[in-house]
Amino acid sequence: AFEVLVIGGGPAGASAAIYAARKGIRTGVAAERFGGQVLDTMGIENFISVSHTEGPKLAAQLEQHVRDYDVDIMNLQRAETLVPATETGGLIEVHLASGAVLKSRSVVLSTGARWRQMNVPGEDDYRNKGVAYCPHCDGPLFKGKRVAVIGGGNSGVEAAIDLAGIVAHVTLIEFDTKLRADAVLQAKLHSLPNVTVITSGQTTEVVGDGNKVTGLTYKDRTTDALHTLELEGIFVQIGLVPNTEWLKGTVALSPRGEIEVDAGGRTSVPGVFAAGDATTVPYKQIVIAMGEGSKAALSAFDYLIRLPQP
Ligand code: FAD
Known part of the structure; x- marks a missing residue:
């Protein structure tokens, strides 16, 4: 033994x-x-x-x-x-x-x-090439760039607040009709000038140029319309x-x-x-x-x- x-x-x-x-x-x-x-x-x-x-x-x-x-x-x-x-x-x-x-x-x-994954096309191909899971680890790699944060719970909103201080712009995408993070975090998030929040958004694809991420596609769940965002990084924060x-x-x-x-x-x-x-x-x-x-x-x-x- x-x-x-x-x-x-x-x-x-x-x-x-x-x-x-x-x-x-x-x-x-x-x-x-x-x-x-x-x-x-x-x-x-x-x-x-x-x-x-x-x-x-x-x-x-x-x-x-x-x-x-x-x-x-x-x-x-x-x-x-x-x-x-x-x-x-x-x-x-x-x-x-x-x-x-x-x-x-x-x-x-x-x-x-x-880390829970989005399971959408492109996520595996661009992991560590723009798709990231840990803002404490990889945030500084996106200094001055545009990123998305997927997930509007506490970890997603914390990540968005954290990243907003480092990167040029953050788009936070939440699947539900509203964010689920604590009210104080949401208030802080909404006070930041370089953050856009999208609710009822379902990420459908990670887009890249073969080497790195160049954007993502999401579906507006209220209209079913597809939209593409141009950006360099995607932080997945869904658990x-x-x-x-x-x-x-x-x-x-x-x-x-x-x-x-x-x-x-x-x-x-x-x-x-x-x-x-x-x-x-x-x-x-x-x-x-x-x-x-x-x-x-x-x-x-x-x-x-x-x-x-x-
Ligand atoms: P893990 O590293 O998850 O190891 C768990 C171990 O348990 C593995 O050996 C696994 O095979 C084994 N295991 C699981 N289930 C069973 C079972 N039932 N039976 C037997 N074995 C089992 N942290 C940083 O500090 N800096 C970074 O830059 C950084 N970047 C990261 C990038 C990515 C893509 C990821 C995914 C994580 C990153 N992290 C980073 C986080 C860091 O890797 C973790 O915090 C750390 O590895 C946790 O260590 P751990 O030993 O607790 O668990």
Whole structure:
């Protein structure tokens, strides 16, 4: 059995594994895709102390750093069920899709999240070529340019306010007849001179020149008329979905499906910790996921040293 078993191999999971292994305790990582969202990222310019890197390079460095230690890496393994210990300090089980059952005294859940996509033609072709999901990450790349934000909930309106301070012009497109963001955010948005809000708008296509985004097409849902906007960037803000479906009913989740954690990364289940984008900790970023992953591993160690001797 493991002493610390990490589920997920993104920045949070890699950090948890390194911090656990450095305590000299038996550590394993099971991940569906080692590297996580970082694998899908192009330029990274806010990983502090590294001015610029690229996703696949950072993912390879994460894996190499974990391999520097005696960590059992189980890549391409999907966890399907978590079975809490039957007594305090007992073994927790994680059942994998392969049929294997892993056992550990403590578990760190770091299964991350995925951005909900528009699923329209052009979105996949122009991802990282104008189609973006993270304003904190990619906003500065569009300095002085025209962008659209898709989605009028809190994250979309926050993104539009944030981007309006950087880019030339923001068009916010909401599918519904009205914005769903908090009133204070809407008031702030409407006070900005370089923002246009379109409601009842359904994005139907991302348009590009083969290399990068040049515009988008949307349908006015009140008239069914199609319109094209010329712009350089599209920020999709229609939801970040935590990869926690498999934990429902076992670990306390927020209404949005995020794993509820306290300041030490402890979940509702004894011996089970969580970190990164899958949790209730706000602001989904690499540096934050790494800090949280380290913290969850230290909390797990703290838990282990307090267990009664078998
Ligand atoms: P993830 O990176 O999502 O990793 C989750 C891990 O869990 C993966 O290994 C996955 O395969 C695994 N997993 C999921 N479900 C299961 C399961 N059931 N069983 C086993 N394994 C499972 N952040 C920045 O700071 N700067 C940026 O420039 C930046 N740009 C981004 C660009 C894009 C396109 C995207 C999508 C994100 C970007 N982010 C950026 C956000 C950043 O990537 C995330 O905040 C970070 O990767 C979260 O780390 P994590 O370890 O919590 O989760």
